């Protein structure tokens with residue numbers, strides 16, 4: 001169940017126009033865009049998946065996209081760090 005953004009009348013959650021005041025509702029995305037930490041973990045474990053999810057979701061599910069992209073970034077940062085550490089220890 002949803003409520004009209006303008007007059008507060010109860011309306012069908014799928015309705016785009018309020019039956020009470022007839023004003024158009026902002027279309028709230030029905031998708032789950034919680035941006036849960038799970039996507040960050042996934043992006044961290046499988047950075048390619050994180051990158052793809054970020055590209056696919058960045059318009060429709062910005063929060064999830066951010067979470068997945070963040071995971072990929074964390075992985076990348078960790079990878080670069082390991083390269084630097086590895087490179088430095090190889091030089092010694």
Ligand SMILES: [Zn+2]
Pocket residue numbers: 004005006007008009018019020021022023
């Ligand atoms: Zn209304």
